[in-house]
Amino acid sequence: MKKIKVYIQNMKGLLVVLSGPSGVGKGTVRKILMEDKSLNLAYSISMTTRKPRVGEVDGEDYFFVSQEVFDKAVENGELLEHARFVNNSYGTPKPYVEKLRNEGKNVILEIETQGARSVMEKYKDDNLFISIFILPPSFEDLEKRIRGRRTEEESVVQERLNKAKSELELKTLYDFNVINFTPEQAASEISNIIKSKINL
Ligand code: 5GP
Numbered sequence: 001m002k003k004i005k006v007y008i009q010n011m012k013g014l015l016v017v018l019s020g021p022s023g024v025g026k027g028t029v030r031k032i033l034m035e036d037k038s039l040n041l042a043y044s045i046s047m048t049t050r051k052p053r054v055g056e057v058d059g060e061d062y063f064f065v066s067q068e069v070f071d072k073a074v075e076n077g078e079l080l081e082h083a084r085f086v087n088n089s090y091g092t093p094k095p096y097v098e099k100l101r102n103e104g105k106n107v108i109l110e111i112e113t114q115g116a117r118s119v120m121e122k123y124k125d126d127n128l129f130i131s132i133f134i135l136p137p138s139f140e141d142l143e144k145r146i147r148g149r150r151t152e153e154e155s156v157v158q159e160r161l162n163k164a165k166s167e168l169e170l171k172t173l174y175d176f177n178v179i180n181f182t183p184e185q186a187a188s189e190i191s192n193i194i195k196s197k198i199n200l
Contacts, residue, residue, distance in 0.1 A: 012128055013040070013101040014198055016108045017174075018190070019116035020134035021164035022085070023146035025180045029134060030110050032187035039194055042105040044097050047073060050088040053151055063093075081122075083114040086159050090115065101128075106194065113167045120173065130197055132190055133174035137181055139165070 020026055034041055047063045049070050058064050065073075070089045073079055082091030092109055100107050109119065116131060123129040136142035146160050171177050176193050180186040 011104055013042075013104050014106040014194065015097070015101060015119075015123060015126065015129045016041075016106060016194060017116050017119050017129075017131040018108055018110045018134065019113055019131065019174070020180075021136070021142060021167040022112065022160045023142055023149070023164065024134050024136050025145065025183055025186070026110050026134055028183040029180060029186045029190065030108055032183055033108070033190060033194075036191060039191060040104070040106050041194075042100045042107050044092055044100075044107055044109050046090055046092055046111070047079070048088060048090045050090070080109075081111070081115040081118045083112055083118075085112050085114070086156060086163065092119075106198065113170050117170070117173065128197075130176065130193065131174040132176045132178060132193065133171045134186060135168070135171060135177055135179045137179055139168070 018026055018030060030043065033039060034043060045059065045061075045063060047065055047070060049065060049067050050062070052058065052061070052064050056062065056064075067089065070082075070091065073091065073093070074082055078094055079091035080094040080097055082089060084090075090112065092111065092115065097107050097109070109116075111119070120131050136145070142164055143161060146157055146164070152160070176190075178186050178189045178193075
């Protein structure tokens with residue numbers, strides 16, 4: 001009998017940008033997605049100058065750094081993208097993302113719209129790149145969610161709401177729009193999008 005040799009190619013992973021206005025529930029949806037091991041996802045942990053909220057863990061939710069450390073990372077070209085958001089800086093560490101993708105992991109960036117735009121521009125010719133915008137069922141619903149956190153002063157809440165209004169207008173720039181009626185339903189829709197892209 002003839003022997004057939006099978007070569008398994010190490011496929012490069014997908015890059016998934018998950019964006020949407022602050023408070024829309026990106027984090028919860030992302031955490032549900034990460035639980036599905038069949039999606040082979042890795043989450044890119046961002047760097048931020050924002051102070052940790054209660055329960056947030058350094059190196060898990062974010063790398064919490066000073067403005068000085070952040071600015072140095074920008075200067076040294078260590079960030080794939082970065083943006084200012086309501087008086088703080090946020091950015092995606094670059095080497096980690098490409099390393100994970102080269103290992104075959106599908107990498108999720110959960111970022112705000114300004115950073116998402118710059119990633120979309122950089123990766124527009126990468127056929128293993130998709131951008132997903134999560135929408136609230138209504139603006140009132142989003143306001144409820146942002147106020148429900150009860151962790152921020154009224155002025156910060158107002159700023160986040162104003163920002164959300166302009167962010168929502170950018171939805172047409174994305175490959176996919178998903179409405180977050182419930183985190184489980186939104187995660188399931190996104191899971192199907194990812195699966196169809198990687199032919200699972
Ligand atoms: P929060 O302060 O609520 O954790 O995040 C504020 C906004 O910054 C959210 O929309 C969040 O998705 C976004 N964000 C988190 N990490 C990054 C990042 O690395 N880059 C960019 N551009 N936005 C980020």
